[in-house]
Amino acid sequence: MFTIKQHLMAQSIEEGYETLVKNRNNVILGGTGFLKLGNKNINIGIDLSDLDLDYIREDENNIEIGPMTTFRSVETNKLLRENFDGIIAKSVEEIVGIQLRSVITAGATVASKYGFSDFITALLSLNTQVELYKGGIISLDEYLAEEKIPRDILVRIIIKKDGKRAAFKTMRNSKSDYAVLNCAVSDLDGEYRVAVGARPGRAVVKTISNEEVNNKIDEKIEAVVNEMKFGKNMRASGEYREMIAKVLIRRCLEELESK
Amino acid sequence: MEIKLKINGINKEVTIKEGEYLQSALKKLGFLNVRKGCETGSCGLCTVLLDGKPTLSCSTLAVRGIGKDITTLEGESVEVAKFAEVLTGEGADQCGYCSPGFTLTVIAMKRELESPTIDEIKHYLTGNLCRCTGYMGQLRAVKKYMEVK
Ligand SMILES: Cc1cc2nc3c(=O)[nH]c(=O)nc-3n(C[C@H](O)[C@H](O)[C@H](O)COP(=O)(O)OP(=O)(O)OC[C@H]3O[C@@H](n4cnc5c(N)ncnc54)[C@H](O)[C@@H]3O)c2cc1C
Ligand code: FES
Ligand code: FES
Numbered sequence: 001m002f003t004i005k006q007h008l009m010a011q012s013i014e015e016g017y018e019t020l021v022k023n024r025n026n027v028i029l030g031g032t033g034f035l036k037l038g039n040k041n042i043n044i045g046i047d048l049s050d051l052d053l054d055y056i057r058e059d060e061n062n063i064e065i066g067p068m069t070t071f072r073s074v075e076t077n078k079l080l081r082e083n084f085d086g087i088i089a090k091s092v093e094e095i096v097g098i099q100l101r102s103v104i105t106a107g108a109t110v111a112s113k114y115g116f117s118d119f120i121t122a123l124l125s126l127n128t129q130v131e132l133y134k135g136g137i138i139s140l141d142e143y144l145a146e147e148k149i150p151r152d153i154l155v156r157i158i159i160k161k162d163g164k165r166a167a168f169k170t171m172r173n174s175k176s177d178y179a180v181l182n183c184a185v186s187d188l189d190g191e192y193r194v195a196v197g198a199r200p201g202r203a204v205v206k207t208i209s210n211e212e213v214n215n216k217i218d219e220k221i222e223a224v225v226n227e228m229k230f231g232k233n234m235r236a237s238g239e240y241r242e243m244i245a246k247v248l249i250r251r252c253l254e255e256l257e258s259k
Numbered sequence: 260m261e262i263k264l265k266i267n268g269i270n271k272e273v274t275i276k277e278g279e280y281l282q283s284a285l286k287k288l289g290f291l292n293v294r295k296g297c298e299t300g301s302c303g304l305c306t307v308l309l310d311g312k313p314t315l316s317c318s319t320l321a322v323r324g325i326g327k328d329i330t331t332l333e334g335e336s337v338e339v340a341k342f343a344e345v346l347t348g349e350g351a352d353q354c355g356y357c358s359p360g361f362t363l364t365v366i367a368m369k370r371e372l373e374s375p376t377i378d379e380i381k382h383y384l385t386g387n388l389c390r391c392t393g394y395m396g397q398l399r400a401v402k403k404y405m406e407v408k
Contacts, residue, residue: 098312
């Protein structure tokens with residue numbers, strides 16, 4: 001269990017950021033679901049919950065998710081259920097129970113680049129950007145590719161409304177456990193983005209087009225999986241994960257073809 | 260630090276430490292029905308309603324309860340009595356340790372979902388673990404309760 005010396009209800013993102021960079025033991029508080037599993041001695045816990053960062057909204061081009069939005073809001077939000085065949089909402093609905101999902105947050109999850117994350121995999125299959133307070137707007141691909149987690153505040157998740165159709169699949173050894181593997185595929189006019197997470201490392205994405213593989217599902221799967229690495233942890237071996245990846249990608253592609 | 264919380268419609272004051280969780284603050288105020296189980300976010304025993312939504316009090320900072328309506332079992336006596344009758348009738352209450360959190364989730368579900376399917380009911384209740392009943396009795400009780408007008 002972590003300890004907090006001082007709790008700061010930030011009055012602006014600037015105040016939160018200034019506090020964050022002052023001391024390595026000053027920490028942003030998301031839902032604190034994950035922080036409480038560790039034993040960090042936090043100097044100042046920076047609370048963003050008074051800054052109206054809990055929103056899911058759209059404009060002409062994008063859907064935006066605020067960092068303090070809970071997974072329960074992501075799961076039940078009409079906009080997220082109606083766009084991209086609902087995969088963003090679907091990606092969080094098997095995470096433990098609704099009571100936990102009412103606490104844990106979208107921003108903390110993406111900012112932390114968790115390898116096991118179902119949500120990140122779904123976002124990665126789409127045209128997603130993240131906005132960091134100091135770092136500005138960058139693509140999620142680029143954000144995840146950078147090994148280090150920046151000392152910055154994730155202030156927005158931006159998903160381009162480009163009309164992609166999408167499918168999401170996850171496999172768990174038992175309900176409410178972490179995924180053995182998760183996979184999301186989006187399709188825009190025969191251009192596929194295939195994201196695979198819980199490998200168990202961070203999610204990665206490969207792009208492939210119908211033309212490259214003569215529109216054959218088997219060839220698409222091979223082309224993607226051959227370029228990905230799968231490892232072992234207590235839930236599954238690398239070999240097993242690779243087999244499951246082929247099955248989940250196939251199911252996603254078949255689902256997209258049947259739509 | 261002294262904070263004010265509105266619990267079951269009544270304003271209460273409680274002194275908390277920095278970073279203290281709602282479950283612990285509620286315990287200090289005598290709400291012993293709000294159970295402590297795993298404390299890792301996995302069992303649902305500590306469920307309370309926050310603005311009507313089932314929420315883990317073991318994972319919600321007490322300060323985040325300020326300005327919200329916090330409901331414990333004591334705040335839902337009419338619905339609790341109705342559900343308790345079907346729950347015990349189905350032999351689905353054994354040691355009873357999971358019952359407060361489970362009951363609050365079921366009450367919230369009845370308000371939120373209209374004519375849910377069995378799968379929707381199971382999905383809503385996934386976060387409430389029970390070590391005793393094997394869930395089938397609970398499920399029968401929930402089905403009966405959902406039909407109770
Ligand atoms: C019991 C349990 C089971 C889980 N199971 C799953 C699962 O099956 N699948 C899955 O995908 N996920 C799972 N998760 C993880 C969950 O989805 C969240 O990713 C995780 O809890 C982090 O969210 P939080 O709001 O709790 O973050 P916190 O614990 O508050 O924060 C986590 C980290 O993010 C930092 N942070 C918070 N907000 C920001 C921000 N805006 N900008 C920058 N940094 C920030 C914090 O400083 C901290 O370092 C599980 C979590 C728990 C507790
Ligand atoms: S005690 Fe809160 S989830 Fe187990
Ligand atoms: S009745 Fe004993 S834990 Fe549920």
